[in-house]
Amino acid sequence: MDAAQDIVRRLRLVVGDAAQVALHEPEFQGREKEYVSDCVQSGWVSSVGKYVDRFESMLAEYTGAKRAVAVVNGTAALHISLKLCDVQPGDEVLCPALSFVATANAISYCQAIPHFVDSERYTLGLDPRKLDGYLRKIVTLRNGVAWNRLSRRRIRAVIPMHTLGHPVDLDPLVEVCERFKIALVEDAAESLGTYYKQRHTGTIGRVGALSFNGNKIITTGGGGAILTNDDALADRAKHLTTTAKRAHRWEYVHDEVGFNYRMPNLNAALGCAQLERLPEMRARKRALALQFASAFAGCNDAKFFIEPQFGESNYWLNALLVPGGKVVRDHVLATSHESGLMTRPVWDLLPDLPMYQGHPQMDLTVARSLQKEVINIPSSARLAASAAERQAA
Template sequence: MLQSLIDFVRDHYRTNDFIPLHAPVFGGNEKAYVGETIDSTFVSSVGAFVDRLERDMAIYTGSPRAVATVNGTAALHVALRLVDVGPGDYVITQPLTFVATCNAIAYCGAMPIFVDVDRHTLGLSPAALAGWLEAHAYRDDNGHCRRREDDGVIRACLPMHTFGHPADLDGLVRVCHDWGLALVEDAAESLGSTYHGQHTGTFGTLGTLSFNGNKVITTGGGGMILADATLGERAKHLTTTAKQPHAYEYVHDELGYNYRLPNLNAALGCAQLEQLDVFIAEKRQLAADYAACLADSELTFVTEPEGCRSNYWLNAVLCPDRQRRDHLLQVTNKQGIMTRPIWQLMNRLPMYANAPTGELPNALWLEARVVNLPSGTRAAPGIVDA
């Protein structure tokens, strides 16, 4: 079975060389647009391509406002600040995620609370969230959600759309509303994914995207905050060192961050965004081909949740157990095909070992079985115009 999988991957990528998990493809206007920024000398955080990327991303996602940042972690950090997460607060999130989700909480001086995920979405479980809150939280006379053990304020809920598959947003929105929690979506991996026709990252108070080199489209490094008009304006202020407009004076009215995306990176992103629909179409076809290849095997291909359209950022399979997971990883990597296990659960990391943690049967089950397969798009010649 593993040899059939290896043969499939090599045939798809048409090479006997090393095959990475997700490499970027530059088949459009990338060189032309980056050249324009160099010729203009506006290569830093002021420039036409930054404004264009924000405008085009707002249109693409249907968000009222999009604010570009230097990376997805910076976007998360500012998004949490915008919903008043601060020192001593708690933020509920999932243990099965990339470490940046939790790090952004810690940057605010807050502590994560780890609640279980759903197996069919790989994202934060509304049922587990509601169950944990009923057992461990209450709402005070001012409507604040507080942890019973220490009366600490639980300020927000931060789900992540794992591998581009949307979490159960209807359920999460409902529970967050009932408990007075701000919903901030970590949509770093889900650009182009929709939940019942609406783009991920636009259901909560705020959402964030990532344009790291391994994402569906890339700016080299980069991220985006999705927000309404009011919070979007405040996000831009905070990410540009909280500087007040003035012809020549330097006036900063609060603690801000030098998080604005450089124009050079935005130029790359604009060219990539022009090709996004083509990239996603190819990735969805690859997912369908993987599913067909593995249909009669012991591996279960992870498919998009019902009612959702996933970008299939990283294709994933479920192995019967950890032993066969490890065997798959060893055989494929030895033969020059990059595969990776899902992340180690965040509550196992030393900096989050003391964080409050609920029962995690699904997260533990998935941690022992999930393997990511090569998922990058192939070169797309001929895509040169918007």
């Protein structure tokens, strides 16, 4: 048995012998049909309705944020979050090279410049200490604004992405932001239900962005949200995402360029039912992670990635670190797919994509190493229940 076959054997100890096992599937076992049907019968299916208000309230309560503003997807949430932090055309925004493309795309929507930074192995996310040393070499502060001495552009914000649901080490990053007068915008698209030192991700920066895509821990079909503890920012987020329309009983007055980004009531109805079950699904996903950790204990060919000690992860997508480079990684991917297990590599690095080649970047040694080692494995919450049932039997 070669290494790839042993990895598949260990995966099967947890996920069972089903012919096909998906990477991550949504689960609808609560009041989804009831709420969606109620929404349809009410006729309020677009961007106004009781479920949108309820969903925002539930999100704020669950995360501990003062306000939540529901939008059409996580990328829209990131886009507006950057605008709330006054990111202007030509500004630079720091973001991890190892991230989903939406992180950089949202920067581009502002006509700003993604500036790519390295990750750390302990979190899979942005490395705040390495970033601090890098910025000390390239930044000049003038009138409370960070300027890149090399490009002569302003560095307006930084976007840490909580990779695969694991929290970035935020306290030292907050110190970096304060030192260099840079806004902190959390990309918490993958980390609903994740905590950093008992604080929910997305609530520590000035603003945070969530995603409720079909493959996330809970889904609204398509959807996202902006989290903030600043009422003025939340009010402005609502205004911008509602085509910047001023309230009036009949007149159409739009006072700036806005965006048609509000979440429809229909999607919010689904989200309310999903949020009711979030604690249970999060618990099962964490239980599944423990089962994988046990299955890979003592394995020399793959290491199961464990949450950092300072946080609690939602384990959105479970991950293996497979040493040996891209050839070994791809052999594991091919072997697992041939056996019916859906696995996938982590994303290509953003500065390697054609539209972001040539953009500013620091040394990316760790991110390049991780990109060749990380394999995502089946992570649906229902797999934990199935594994528990097999163990009981």
